[in-house]
Amino acid sequence: MPVSPPSAAGVAATSDGLRTTLHDRGQRLTPQRQRVLQLFERIGEGSHLSAEEVHQRLLRSEERVSLATVYRTLRLLSSMGLLQELELPEGGRRFELASDAHRDHHHLVCVRCGHTEEFESTAVLQAGALAAGSHGFRLLECVLNVRALCPRCSAAEQV
């Protein structure tokens, strides 16, 4: 079974929970860290942002955070399990809100235009758990990336 960081997301997402979680690590709750996390909460679970996009969006909402701090914060929140990094090489490193519902999500990516659909599949999770178990690994996360052509690009490819 997956090692459930005991609903780290749900707990720490509140300012108090985040503060506590940080203090346990000898770290501090700063406005910048709150802004980054709140941005991800605001846009919802399915959205994938790059560091640059986080920076831009915070600028637009007049919550300036330097790009360096955005990078530092993304790394921090990921290491705390509040955010998770996507595994799509197309388009660079991206982050999304980690939640139990999205811990084991799957992506259907168009390799031509980059359009992404998300889906879930218990069959995949079972297969992942099985593989981990049979090698003695402790499962953390299970991500299926289906590389494909979306309907529009599929039509355009017909040569």
Next chain:
Amino acid sequence: MPVSPPSAAGVAATSDGLRTTLHDRGQRLTPQRQRVLQLFERIGEGSHLSAEEVHQRLLRSEERVSLATVYRTLRLLSSMGLLQELELPEGGRRFELASDAHRDHHHLVCVRCGHTEEFESTAVLQAGALAAGSHGFRLLECVLNVRALCPRCSAAEQV
């Protein structure tokens, strides 16, 4: 060293096949391109190399290819379907020999030490095909990444 199976990769992997495939695209067979592809054939299917590693290995075997050309060649061979890029964010971009046996392979990665096991699962492939079909996508490839802790690192984490 393993003999290539009769597949798309297997055909083009021979010098003649590669030459023909290149000529169809108005491109040329050069010693550099042969060296890169032969390196991947030499090390076998399961091995993942970064551009820098390809460059270093070719240097060691006295088959000098400039790093820029290594990058260009990796991109070319990938676009031809002879190599494929891995999707593991840990450790940067890596390439491996593409073959039918490995087209839809899955990785079990230890997030702590980087140790990787490969496995296959028809259940995963079916789930991927199902997801692609239900969204009208044309499936290209299906890669499951299971992030986990290997037995050794799992034990070490208990501390």
Next chain:
DNA sequence: GTCGATGCAAAGGCTTTGCACAGCC
């Protein structure tokens, strides 16, 4: 001989880091 490919070095993204200052606890 042509035109694509190579090597080199320089430029380009993206990400991290050193340092002085700010501000959380």
Next chain:
DNA sequence: GGCTGTGCAAAGCCTTTGCATCGAC
């Protein structure tokens, strides 16, 4: 008040690109 975090700018990867030359066909 001490010590962590921030902002800025500089430095560091990794990768791509411009250009003169080379060489496959």
